[in-house]
Amino acid sequence: MTDLLEVVFSATFLITVIRASTPLLFATLGGLISDLGGALNVALEGMMLIAALTAVVVSVYAPWYVGVVAGMGAGAALGAIMALFHLRYKADVILVGFAVNILAAGGTVFALSLATGGDKGTSINLQSKAIPSIDIPAFEGIPVLNFFTGHSALSWLAALSVAGIWYFLYRTPRGMWLRGVGEYPAAPEAAGIGVNAVRAWSLVASGALAGLGGAQLAMFNYIGFTRDMTAGRGFIALGAVLLGARHPVGAMLAALLFGLFEALSIVMPGIFSWIPGELVQTIPFVVTLLALILFSYRTQRAERTLS
Amino acid sequence: MTDPILKATGITRIYPGGTVANDGVNLTVRPGEVHAVVGENGAGKSTLMKVLFGLEKPDAGSLTVNGQKVDFTGPKDAIEAGIGMVFQHFSLVPSFSVYENVVLGSEPAKGISFDRAKAIATVRELSQKFRLTVDPLPAVRRLPVGQQQRVEILKALYRDAQILILDEPTAVLAPQEVEELFTAIRALTAQGRTVIFIAHKLPEVLEISDRITVMRGGKTVGEVETKDVDESSLAAMMVGREVSLRVDRAATTGERALEVKNLRLVAGNGVTLADDLTLNVHHGEILGLVGVEGNGQAELLEAIAGLRPVAGGSLTLQGTPLDELTVLERRDRGLASIPEDRIAQGLATGASVAENLAATRLDDPRFVRRGILNLKGIRDNAVALIDRFSIRVGGPDVDVGTLSGGNMQKVVVARELSEQPQILLVNQPTRGVDLGATQFIWKSITDARDGGAAVLLSSADLQELLALSDRLVVFYRGRIVAAFVNHAELTSETLGAYMLGIETQTPEAMAGAMR
Amino acid sequence: MSSIRPASALTEVTRVLLAVAIALAVAFLIVLATSEEPIKAFRTFLTAPFSSNRTRGLWIDDVAKLTLTGLAFSLVFQARQFALGVQGQVYVGGLAASFIALSPIGVTPLSIPLGMLVAMCAGSVWGFIPGYAKARFGASEIVSSLMLNYIAIRVVNWVIRAHLAPPGSGQLNSPDFPDASVLPAIIQGTRFDLGIVVALVMTGLVWFVLYRTVWGLKLRLVGHNPTFAEGAGIRANVVMISTMTVSGAIGGLLGAVYVQGRAFGRIAIDFDGNLAFEGILIAIVAKSRPLAVPVVALAYGYLRQGAQLMGLRTDVPTEILGVVQALIILLVASSFTLPGRAFIARLMGRKPEVAR
Amino acid sequence: QEYSADNPMTVALVVHGTLGDKSFFDSAAAGLVRAEADLPVDVTVIEAGNDRGRWEPALADAADQGFDVVIAGTWEMNGFMQELSGEFSDTKFIIFDDTPDFSGGAFPNIMALTYRVSTAAYLAGYAAASVSETGKLGEIFGVEGATILEFAVGFEQGARAANPDIEIVRAVAGTFTDPAKGKEIALAMFDQGVDVVFPIAGGTGIGALQAARDEGHLAVGVDSDQAAIFAPTDPEQAAVILTSVEKKIGDSLYTALEMTLAGDAPYGTTQLLGLSEGAVGISMNEQYETLVPEDVRAAITDLEAQIAAGDIAVDSTM
Numbered sequence A: 001m002t003d004l005l006e007v008v009f010s011a012t013f014l015i016t017v018i019r020a021s022t023p024l025l026f027a028t029l030g031g032l033i034s035d036l037g038g039a040l041n042v043a044l045e046g047m048m049l050i051a052a053l054t055a056v057v058v059s060v061y062a063p064w065y066v067g068v069v070a071g072m073g074a075g076a077a078l079g080a081i082m083a084l085f086h087l088r089y090k091a092d093v094i095l096v097g098f099a100v101n102i103l104a105a106g107g108t109v110f111a112l113s114l115a116t117g118g119d120k121g122t123s124i125n126l127q128s129k130a131i132p133s134i135d136i137p138a139f140e141g142i143p144v145l146n147f148f149t150g151h152s153a154l155s156w157l158a159a160l161s162v163a164g165i166w167y168f169l170y171r172t173p174r175g176m177w178l179r180g181v182g183e184y185p186a187a188p189e190a191a192g193i194g195v196n197a198v199r200a201w202s203l204v205a206s207g208a209l210a211g212l213g214g215a216q217l218a219m220f221n222y223i224g225f226t227r228d229m230t231a232g233r234g235f236i237a238l239g240a241v242l243l244g245a246r247h248p249v250g251a252m253l254a255a256l257l258f259g260l261f262e263a264l265s266i267v268m269p270g271i272f273s274w275i276p277g278e279l280v281q282t283i284p285f286v287v288t289l290l291a292l293i294l295f296s297y298r299t300q301r302a303e304r305t306l307s
Numbered sequence B: 001m002t003d004p005i006l007k008a009t010g011i012t013r014i015y016p017g018g019t020v021a022n023d024g025v026n027l028t029v030r031p032g033e034v035h036a037v038v039g040e041n042g043a044g045k046s047t048l049m050k051v052l053f054g055l056e057k058p059d060a061g062s063l064t065v066n067g068q069k070v071d072f073t074g075p076k077d078a079i080e081a082g083i084g085m086v087f088q089h090f091s092l093v094p095s096f097s098v099y100e101n102v103v104l105g106s107e108p109a110k111g112i113s114f115d116r117a118k119a120i121a122t123v124r125e126l127s128q129k130f131r132l133t134v135d136p137l138p139a140v141r142r143l144p145v146g147q148q149q150r151v152e153i154l155k156a157l158y159r160d161a162q163i164l165i166l167d168e169p170t171a172v173l174a175p176q177e178v179e180e181l182f183t184a185i186r187a188l189t190a191q192g193r194t195v196i197f198i199a200h201k202l203p204e205v206l207e208i209s210d211r212i213t214v215m216r217g218g219k220t221v222g223e224v225e226t227k228d229v230d231e232s233s234l235a236a237m238m239v240g241r242e243v244s245l246r247v248d249r250a251a252t253t254g255e256r257a258l259e260v261k262n263l264r265l266v267a268g269n270g271v272t273l274a275d276d277l278t279l280n281v282h283h284g285e286i287l288g289l290v291g292v293e294g295n296g297q298a299e300l301l302e303a304i305a306g307l308r309p310v311a312g313g314s315l316t317l318q319g320t321p322l323d324e325l326t327v328l329e330r331r332d333r334g335l336a337s338i339p340e341d342r343i344a345q346g347l348a349t350g351a352s353v354a355e356n357l358a359a360t361r362l363d364d365p366r367f368v369r370r371g372i373l374n375l376k377g378i379r380d381n382a383v384a385l386i387d388r389f390s391i392r393v394g395g396p397d398v399d400v401g402t403l404s405g406g407n408m409q410k411v412v413v414a415r416e417l418s419e420q421p422q423i424l425l426v427n428q429p430t431r432g433v434d435l436g437a438t439q440f441i442w443k444s445i446t447d448a449r450d451g452g453a454a455v456l457l458s459s460a461d462l463q464e465l466l467a468l469s470d471r472l473v474v475f476y477r478g479r480i481v482a483a484f485v486n487h488a489e490l491t492s493e494t495l496g497a498y499m500l501g502i503e504t505q506t507p508e509a510m511a512g513a514m515r
Numbered sequence C: 001m002s003s004i005r006p007a008s009a010l011t012e013v014t015r016v017l018l019a020v021a022i023a024l025a026v027a028f029l030i031v032l033a034t035s036e037e038p039i040k041a042f043r044t045f046l047t048a049p050f051s052s053n054r055t056r057g058l059w060i061d062d063v064a065k066l067t068l069t070g071l072a073f074s075l076v077f078q079a080r081q082f083a084l085g086v087q088g089q090v091y092v093g094g095l096a097a098s099f100i101a102l103s104p105i106g107v108t109p110l111s112i113p114l115g116m117l118v119a120m121c122a123g124s125v126w127g128f129i130p131g132y133a134k135a136r137f138g139a140s141e142i143v144s145s146l147m148l149n150y151i152a153i154r155v156v157n158w159v160i161r162a163h164l165a166p167p168g169s170g171q172l173n174s175p176d177f178p179d180a181s182v183l184p185a186i187i188q189g190t191r192f193d194l195g196i197v198v199a200l201v202m203t204g205l206v207w208f209v210l211y212r213t214v215w216g217l218k219l220r221l222v223g224h225n226p227t228f229a230e231g232a233g234i235r236a237n238v239v240m241i242s243t244m245t246v247s248g249a250i251g252g253l254l255g256a257v258y259v260q261g262r263a264f265g266r267i268a269i270d271f272d273g274n275l276a277f278e279g280i281l282i283a284i285v286a287k288s289r290p291l292a293v294p295v296v297a298l299a300y301g302y303l304r305q306g307a308q309l310m311g312l313r314t315d316v317p318t319e320i321l322g323v324v325q326a327l328i329i330l331l332v333a334s335s336f337t338l339p340g341r342a343f344i345a346r347l348m349g350r351k352p353e354v355a356r
Numbered sequence D: 001q002e003y004s005a006d007n008p009m010t011v012a013l014v015v016h017g018t019l020g021d022k023s024f025f026d027s028a029a030a031g032l033v034r035a036e037a038d039l040p041v042d043v044t045v046i047e048a049g050n051d052r053g054r055w056e057p058a059l060a061d062a063a064d065q066g067f068d069v070v071i072a073g074t075w076e077m078n079g080f081m082q083e084l085s086g087e088f089s090d091t092k093f094i095i096f097d098d099t100p101d102f103s104g105g106a107f108p109n110i111m112a113l114t115y116r117v118s119t120a121a122y123l124a125g126y127a128a129a130s131v132s133e134t135g136k137l138g139e140i141f142g143v144e145g146a147t148i149l150e151f152a153v154g155f156e157q158g159a160r161a162a163n164p165d166i167e168i169v170r171a172v173a174g175t176f177t178d179p180a181k182g183k184e185i186a187l188a189m190f191d192q193g194v195d196v197v198f199p200i201a202g203g204t205g206i207g208a209l210q211a212a213r214d215e216g217h218l219a220v221g222v223d224s225d226q227a228a229i230f231a232p233t234d235p236e237q238a239a240v241i242l243t244s245v246e247k248k249i250g251d252s253l254y255t256a257l258e259m260t261l262a263g264d265a266p267y268g269t270t271q272l273l274g275l276s277e278g279a280v281g282i283s284m285n286e287q288y289e290t291l292v293p294e295d296v297r298a299a300i301t302d303l304e305a306q307i308a309a310g311d312i313a314v315d316s317t318m
């Protein structure tokens, strides 16, 4: 137990938490944006996966940031496809989301084998690039301050995004439109706001954010692509949206919580080797489930209070 | 004669599914006038307004505003052309504040940020100028309906609407609120704005409008100067025949059926919805629940139906305390309920008419034996009820969602009244239902009463309450503030004063009408 | 969700066929662009499942499993619940059936029926949890059921590895079940086994329950309008929970059919190969109608098997099926005929259509 | 039957997974590609994918299509192959990394190739423990399966032989396809003082190798000479792989096909291949020479001889 505490309070563990949380945070913010606009985006998983592959393949031929932007673009494009089918052709958004996930699971393997010349497992014979980490040598070795060094550039971007999205939602007209569209679409419609356009943009933004999450996963957490590398993170993000009380800061806390448990599930086998690996792996999912129930119960009560 | 500010010519709109809602409709509106559009339910008034506001694209016909031909692709275009619209159902975001709702869509900005201070100031200024008093700061879901409507009007004025369309604005208002609205409308026309006004209550139309366009069956059947018509000639134009909506009141009443004593109803957060409600209903009488929507009448009905927990006091049905009974057990004791919103509460759209007609009696051996459905029994029941209540429908297996509003309401009424109820809860029985159907539904309710049902009736339509009720109680802020035995001299104005809390009855006067 | 619109059966079938045709055409274009032997590949795709007894057995085995997962999803979809827990139910059900098969009962004729029963119980527990969490706490069943899937897979894999695998072998599956615990083959030497009969019986049962029992009617009424159902004296929460529980039992049964089937005859880690999820597609295309489920499964199972044989025999990867699946879902779920309808309904004061 | 360039022997390798693991299956496929170039054989690689339900059909399909020789690997496929061998008695089957029970002359058309991989792992463990400065090694398993544990037991025994106080941590990733997870596990291990990792976890393990590269620690490769695989595209990665435990599946399959063509292949028996047959071993490449000190290398050569001679008994799970 003391071993565990020692590990948990080390700076490297905190850095691991941030690293594990970053892709989740992007996906969660993506889920948040579309959810606020009134469309539950269950395709985060597939968007991340396709974005991860795109980022990796593009970064072979271009600088890292182009890879990141390409991943973001791939996510955004999928968001646009969802918008097309959901808004234009009135397909249920959950079904459209699942279609994207299925497309991603098969399509990425198919595309990977084309990109690598037959490799269906990993991209390791592609020389993809990494997102640089931002090291601040002056902080190293200094308690507390050392927590601020060694993170991915995208982790900083994620933190900025939380602030940016908060500002956008609660301080700008367009953010107000988005919230209005999600809450009661007839009102913005009658006010001359293109409800479908707002929703479409929210899906595109959602995809772009999920895409950033995918890029972080494939260009920092691990450098390269392997099949199914998102491993359920998109769905955990969906839980995190609900858990974060549909607020960007809440989303961040939820993503950090999951990052924490993912990191714990990684260090635990080293410390408690007697716990079967499979059971340790269930931790993030059990935590999501319990947290979801707990938070639903609390919001249910809060909502009763409002009405 | 001035040039028209708005002119619609030959507007035709056919909905997918083939309903011809507008069939070559013409409308001419002059600047600065209040122009009323009247017609029965389904005559096509709302559709025409939606066309004027760019929400529906006409299949044929043309629009001119200020002599310019226009072609709207959406409300945005209409707003730009100076048209504003207040819908029958408000379009406000409930959690947004008044000022946020008013400016939504064209917000004042400082840089990229929303300029709150300016928005608030603008809203204050507008509400003073047009005598539409409302506090810009609270969230609209906390406001009473009348105020929400002012927010809607402010929204249109904020966009500098020269022509303001009001679709049935008075339907949800108490008489005094109607007066306030009319004052505001006069203030508007005095400042050169034009108002198009839709209403079903002809006296109101006659009071506020300058000219009237009458629609029937999707067509314009006439345009008249208000000063040239009276109520009966207008009604005849609308319906094409004489109509009478007279009902006889019960002469006698029987046993006490339902006792409500010191009832307290509380929302989840502890906010009181209704308090200290005490009333009795007897077999063979109709008790009217009067009040502006949201003053506790609907909640009382829900509590009796078993859909809302009771926080204090008691409900007794023929001597049995109600609070331990489930919804089903209450229904077994003869409770029936016609809910306010047929689509949201009264029907399972998507299921068939037959299934809907049996849905409240799934323990009846005619329909279910040992958990297995008796399809024939369910069907036969439907065939009989369709005939008895003259529901216009292709057959018992038709999806109830494809019926017209009036026929949907008849399905609900048929189900609830197919057997003589002991207690009948009725909320807004004829909302959005046309004259013919209204007549039928009223008759069904009074028949149930004559068969011995104790009826609680809530309605936003005071005329309906006055026509049907034997006694009336008035709700204000969750309490009963007045009670009357219905008589010919009782007017909606009297009731209105209590509804708005302007007057309160003395306990003695109230006790006199509380049997 | 699906099946809201009244559309005639004929136009519905036409729409589905059109969707399939478009999806296949796109697949063909991809094959054409990427394969060295496109014609052979596509011919394999379209004809291979019917080529021999063995491949026909594979096809029918898939049909049985797809039917069961399709039924499980149809049931929850009819009640308007988006529970996605069939995969987890398959795992716990499979494990439960394996316990029976590997116990002394495993050599008796009781093993198969008892195994199925126990599997259904296990699956129903797994279905009950998200139902209860939703009814009681309002927890989104989408997320909770997915989490339960992940949990079930890992826990079952652990039990198999640590407790069912022959000790010390390091294998990741149980020993083979005794013959009495393996479904008899209908065509010897193929996977064409009793599973399809189980699936068809279940289809009839689900149809009967949905359309001929009072519980089924309540379920559908709750699916159409829970507020109304409450007012009519139907306890919507109870129906919701029981629906998810019953659907869970079907998922559990599928687990039993998996491990008892001739394809396995034992339990191994990760045994479902994600087939459980394809029930979503089956249910959507079948518009959640139980009697349409096996028909859709038959056709879809054929495509699925064709894609797999194409993956084995040619240079086109099986994963192209993902593209076909996604397109079919998109096209079937879309409405090309009634644009703007939801919007009109909204303005007419109907409840705005919530995303789910 | 005589085979020639015009009438080649048709061979199918059924991979129960996909190619691209950079170790196990790729090694088998590479051997067959070499065989196709040198010998009168026509090779088809069939990827059955990761769905267990599809493995048996894939093998049966290969037999059904009339290939002369059908090859598959591990205990996962062994049972299926045994069942099919009766029905397709004219087809020759080769199973690698596991064996059926041949007693009583059963399965005359199957040849089994098994590898004493723990012997090679022993050497790698010795090397790893010798270069470790912290005295702490880490193993990362894809799953706790037989083939995986065979590596682990040898590795651990060898490590203890070099340093009786050596500490070894094991972690199970639960997946062969999540390199991000492999990387995180390795990073956590490094944080806990491990300085050499031995990932036996397919694609997941590649993440662990990457962690070693990024953190400047060392790693031991698995199945193939992984330093050689990375050297052309990622020399930094190659530079931290001190050696790899090689299971020379490709080479052994090549030999097996050669023997089959010559007609002297011992079908119906198990070929137990160890250090002496050259079927397993550790990579003694440029990285090995750089990273492992001269004296340790000498000791390893010595140990290799002792194992081959049977003087050292290496543990095994088989």
Ligand SMILES: Nc1ncnc2c1ncn2[C@@H]1O[C@H](COP(=O)(O)OP(=O)(O)OP(=O)(O)O)[C@@H](O)[C@H]1O
Pocket: B015, B016, B017, B019, B020, B021, B039, B040, B041, B042, B043, B044, B045, B046, B047, B048, B404, B405, B432, B433, C344, C345, C348
């Ligand atoms: N979105 C729609 N789709 C199909 N039919 C519609 C739609 N909206 C209205 N209708 C039909 O068009 C006709 C005209 O409806 P409209 O709403 O214009 O009537 P109205 O005169 O406003 O009636 P009310 O007095 O009840 O408001 C009715 O038959 C109605 O049922």
Ligand SMILES: Nc1ncnc2c1ncn2[C@@H]1O[C@H](COP(=O)(O)OP(=O)(O)OP(=O)(O)O)[C@@H](O)[C@H]1O
Pocket: B017, B019, B041, B042, B402, B403, B404, B405, B406, B407, B408, B433, B434, B437, C345, C348
């Ligand atoms: N939202 C809608 N979508 C599709 N069709 C509709 C809609 N509203 C109404 N309709 C159709 O329009 C037709 C006319 O509706 P309307 O409400 O005017 O009926 P009606 O003939 O006036 O009957 P009633 O007297 O019972 O109201 C009906 O056949 C109805 O099915």
Ligand SMILES: [Mg+2]
Pocket: B041, B042, B404, B405, B406, B434
């Ligand atoms: Mg009507």
Ligand SMILES: [Mg+2]
Pocket: B045, B046, B047, B088
């Ligand atoms: Mg109207």
